[in-house]
Amino acid sequence: MSSTRGEPVLSLENVSVEFTKERLMGLAGSETVHAVSDVSLDIYENDVVALVGESGCGKTTLGKTAIGVQRPTRGTVSYRGQDIWETKEESSGWFNRGGSDGEYSETDIRKALQIIHQDPGSALNSNYVVESILSDPLKRWNPDMSEADRRERIYGFLEYVGMAPAEDYAERYPHQLSGGEQQRIALIRALLMNPDLILGDEAISALDVSLRVEMMDLLLELQDQFNTSYLFISHNLANAKYLTQRAGGRIGIMYLGELVEIGTPEQIIHNPQHPYTKVLLWATSDVHNRGEGVTTPPVRSLDIPEATDPPSGCRFHTRCPEARETCRNTKPALKDHDGDSRRTACFRGEDQHEYWQSTPLEEESTVPQQPAQSD
Numbered sequence: 001m002s003s004t005r006g007e008p009v010l011s012l013e014n015v016s017v018e019f020t021k022e023r024l025m026g027l028a029g030s031e032t033v034h035a036v037s038d039v040s041l042d043i044y045e046n047d048v049v050a051l052v053g054e055s056g057c058g059k060t061t062l063g064k065t066a067i068g069v070q071r072p073t074r075g076t077v078s079y080r081g082q083d084i085w086e087t088k089e090e091s092s093g094w095f096n097r098g099g100s101d102g103e104y105s106e107t108d109i110r111k112a113l114q115i116i117h118q119d120p121g122s123a124l125n126s127n128y129v130v131e132s133i134l135s136d137p138l139k140r141w142n143p144d145m146s147e148a149d150r151r152e153r154i155y156g157f158l159e160y161v162g163m164a165p166a167e168d169y170a171e172r173y174p175h176q177l178s179g180g181e182q183q184r185i186a187l188i189r190a191l192l193m194n195p196d197l198i199l200g201d202e203a204i205s206a207l208d209v210s211l212r213v214e215m216m217d218l219l220l221e222l223q224d225q226f227n228t229s230y231l232f233i234s235h236n237l238a239n240a241k242y243l244t245q246r247a248g249g250r251i252g253i254m255y256l257g258e259l260v261e262i263g264t265p266e267q268i269i270h271n272p273q274h275p276y277t278k279v280l281l282w283a284t285s286d287v288h289n290r291g292e293g294v295t296t297p298p299v300r301s302l303d304i305p306e307a308t309d310p311p312s313g314c315r316f317h318t319r320c321p322e323a324r325e326t327c328r329n330t331k332p333a334l335k336d337h338d339g340d341s342r343r344t345a346c347f348r349g350e351d352q353h354e355y356w357q358s359t360p361l362e363e364e365s366t367v368p369q370q371p372a373q374s375d
């Protein structure tokens with residue numbers, strides 16, 4: 001975002017992630033899944049970035065790549081300027097030198113970048129009580145901490161997140177907790193590492209609607225308290241808006257592996273520029289008033305292309321109502337068109353672009369009338 005925020009905690013530079021997928025269990029060869037393509041993104045201290053996009057657009061893959069769990073096929077991911085994968089290689093490479101040449105060790109980076117999952121029930125070991133679940137990472141990463149200090153820290157966190165009396169919750173197994181309580185335990189487990197960044201992958205989607213706001217408020221409160229940044233993944237624009245608006249964060253819109261627009265919630269929700277952002281807004285009735293009787297989404301085609309065969313040029317051109325010939329052949333770069341830090345990958349942001357002289361792509365009449373969708 002702006003340079004006044006200092007150096008980024010995490011930088012993704014031209015990151016692409018591709019998977020090889022076998023066809024018919026390998027009998028028909030294989031194909032490449034373009035899960036993430038050429039994404040660059042900086043996350044700063046105390047920052048909140050919410051990635052939004054439809055299922056399969058690459059949000060989880062990008063999130064995992066950001067925290068060093070998924071290796072990028074191309075591009076670099078750096079923690080405070082230090083290449084994460086170089087650090088990993090130096091720590092565990094062929095010659096196993098047992099450490100990295102950089103300022104931060106692999107362990108430092110692993111502690112600094114934490115994750116909370118969509119389904120906390122399956123992420124917490126059902127055979128252990130809460131105190132053991134939370135003691136385990138502390139024992140591993142802070143072996144010098146006394147048992148009494150560990151307990152004090154854990155009880156302090158439990159009470160802080162409203163799970164009091166702590167002694168009672170500490171003795172419970174995960175199945176004796178509600179979904180919201182399980183998610184709080186997963187959050188505490190991440191926070192015990194004093195992380196710089198927490199990836200929340202659909203972290204509140206599994207909760208009842210009534211609990212989502214409560215959980216997001218808790219995330220924001222903890223961010224303030226612990227100076228943590230969040231990379232929050234959601235298919236729901238309304239949740240992304242709630243979180244980023246309160247945190248002064250940004251919403252990034254992904255389509256078929258690419259980041260197509262990123263800006264403040266005000267820019268994205270009230271003045272979207274990319275035609276795909278407008279489609280997502282249209283589909284989210286709780287943030288967008290599409291007007292009575294408007295039942296047709298603003299797309300030319302409902303067919304979503306496959307990540308194994310993404311369209312040429314602008315990947316959205318096959319569905320975009322504004323698409324012209326240029327969009328079929330040329331890829332628009334993600335850039336700041338108006339000097340307000342919002343970045344959009346669309347030629348329509350450039351007054352002088354050849355796009356304006358090129359021929360509009362033909363209307364396709366494949367869009368049936370359908371009821372509005374929201375989460």
Ligand SMILES: Nc1ncnc2c1ncn2[C@@H]1O[C@H](COP(=O)(O)OP(=O)(O)OP(=O)(O)O)[C@@H](O)[C@H]1O
Pocket residue numbers: 019020021033034035053054055056057058059060061062235307
């Ligand atoms: N390990 C893998 N092997 C092959 N393809 C994969 C793998 N992981 C993800 N993909 C594919 O990569 C693309 C992006 O998947 P990803 O899970 O990142 O999307 P997403 O936006 O998080 O989706 P969702 O919201 O449904 O979780 C999809 O086409 C998916 O099928």
